[in-house]
Amino acid sequence: MLPETMHIPDGYLSPSTCVSLAAAAAPFWYVALKRVKSALHARLIPLISLFAAFSFVIMMFNLPLPGGTTGHAVGMGVASIVLGPWASILAISIALTIQAVFFGDGGITAIGANCFNMAIVGSLVGYATYRMAAWRAGLGSARRVVAAGLAGYTAINVAALCAAIEFGIQPLLFRDASGAPLYAPYPLRIAIPAMMIGHLTLAGLAELVISSGMVAYLQRTDPGLLRLTAPNAPASDEPIRAAGDAMRLPTGRKLWLALAALLILTPLGILAVGSAWGEWSARDFSDPQARREIAAASHNQAPPPAAPRGLERLSSVWTAPLSRYAPSFIRGASFGYLVSAMVGVGLIIALALLLNWVLARLPAGAGRRRRKSFVEKTARGLLEATGQALFAEDMAATGGFLQRLDPRVKLIGIGALIAAAVAVHRLWVLAGILALGVALALASHIPMRLLAARVWLAVLAFTGAIALPAIFLTPGAAVWRLPLVEWQVTQQGLRSAGFLILRAETAATLSMLLILTTLWTRLLRALRYFRAPVVVVAILGMTYRYMFLFLATARDMFESRESRMVGVLEPADRRRMAAASAGVLLGKTLQVSGEVHLAMQARGFRGEIRLLDELQMRPNDWLRLAAFVGAATLAVWLGR
């Protein structure tokens, strides 16, 4: 259970959690937009758009990590260092929105949550860490490279912790009549270690590599770009190392040492933040004082009176091996968490190394597929993304039922159905919404094979893997025992797994319908009709447009490297190459964004974007809209 990215899908969080997080994100977006709108920052509009496109493409890079694994980065570290925290919030939010709306990566109802975790918390933490760690170091100093790596690592991990907490409070707060969790089924004690182990290692390392690599690249090419977030640096730009100097990236051994240091420091940092979320023990649920605190911290929803039995059982498993022999301070919950996190991380690393060792010794050929190089994998991923987007555009241009619908009706209508799918508390109603989605797909000539492969199987593989352990871990009435190990399958566990999978499938099917039947340009105009800020619409449009340019640029880069590659690259060389490619792309991003700004100015742009409002709603459109909203309301009422 190691999610490769931390994009929360639909169906994992309750509607109230989604709304709360979107509301928490709103003031940050508001301030960020205010800052961008002021005429002095006119060049920020193209810069943010292109940076969002850049980070979108960067998220598709397979970064080679020690131990033969690869990972994906989000890029919030780089964004907050180059753009500053506010513009970074916008750029990453836009990139996440486009990912959710166009590639089904992250849920539509969870956009607020994902933006809160990655764009807002990630940017702010990344920026603060970078400023503090770099302090007054010169723009070209090695300390800035280290600080950037630290910023990326910390940012992704704090963001992951936020996501873990959001997951972890779901089973405490949201259960159906039988006591089965309605959303993410695991309590904090499981959710936090499960999320953090993956991020303290792979994802954190990917972020570290990309952040430090980018800053090293900028130091060599255009150190002035680091000035924005380094007001304390010496005024005179000291000479940067001669060009042609190989990019200073840590070698495998140094990366391991850095990781080890960070692993020890990070849990300490989490503990230092306070007793808040992760430290709830099963005992807190019976203590009235603690209950009030939890309720206050959970938007005034009272937690269940009795501690969930699974939580109790697991907390004992977690601290068991140590507690009998350890002195009292070690028996504390905090220390237990720290040690278990480190033990867990150590186990994962050992497992990765073992797997790599075994794979390296397996005989090649003999029907076994050659392991694809990261260059090949990334090039293929980039090509697939372009292909998917183009396919969606082609599909949207055909004349099916949904394709002919007014984009505003579709946006609200399908949005309402997705919200209903997330809100209902009955499995059969959920199944009904899914059936409606399939019927709509048939009416819109969307091939079922495509839905099966790209949605149903993909979601089943991901969410199924996450839901499976819940069948055993959720406390409740046993319906069956697994022979030999005597694990009991509970009725509540089955229901909970059913909710998670069916919700994720339904929401993903509906989002896919929206993606495959709506032309982007028309969607943008629909957004204008709903009075979305002009700046946001303009940035979204520009991001989507340049995403294609950067996807093509990155693909060319990887393909030309692939064609010149002879033999197997050393791990350090692979990392250097990935960082160099990202660096070239960053250089291009900044150059193109400067030119785009000039091109906009040349046609009269003065910092305030103007767009044409079009599209009038016809009576028929209102009728269809009413049908969609009616169906969604009915579903919510039936499934309450």
Place this chain on the structure above:
Amino acid sequence: MTELAFDVRDVSYRYNQVAALGGLSMQVKRGERVALLGANGSGKSTLLRLLAGLCFPDRGEISFLGESLTEQRLQDEEFFFGFRRRVGLVFQNADVQLFSPSVFDELAFGPLQLRWPAQKIRERVGEVLRSMDIAHLQDRAPHRLSGGEKKRVALASVLVLDPEVLLLDEPSGALDPSSQARIVDFLVSCGNGSKTVIIATHDLDTLEDIADRCYVFANGRMAGEGTPLEVLHNVELLERAKLIRPHAHVHAHGEGAVQPHPHVHRHEGG
């Protein structure tokens, strides 16, 4: 028609501590078609950006229709909109110029920023879409356009404002022959004095058709000027500006018959 559109006096401009233009002077009359010839990096693009009021000289002065063109002057809203309406720049890289989600939006961008009323914008955009023969592309996204189509849309996005002065940076660079011919046809049609056209190019083939006068650039300075015919026959000047390259090759008439002689070579791309 002797009024000056642009008067450039002793202009210097540095870009990232490197001199891009050094003490350059040039005059362009209203209704004239002028070609700026020079190899890559000779300062043509920089000059076009200075003329379009996107950057400003470190030394020297540029005036447009007798009025000095400075950063301060362009802060004035009325002057800014008036200037943008009358002077259009088509960038060399069409990917930079096409930043809107669709071709229609691209054409509407300029008029919208200049605050034209919506109805007038729709009419004018439709008109230009038809005259440039791109009406069928109006809902296309830029990533769905071919190289030639992109260039035409980029040109149309500027023409929609019907500017008096058209600044073009390598308008026919890296295009297939038929797309190139369309652009050239358009430039030929500007030859009646209706528009002032300044084209940066290193395409010597079409020079006579698209320009009345040429300025030859070398290393950010003016190396010479004249009519297209005068310039094309000045082999020494073209060589100095690195627009042609003398080279020697063996003609197969007997042993060692090496005959050095100048050839006109076109340099594409950039």
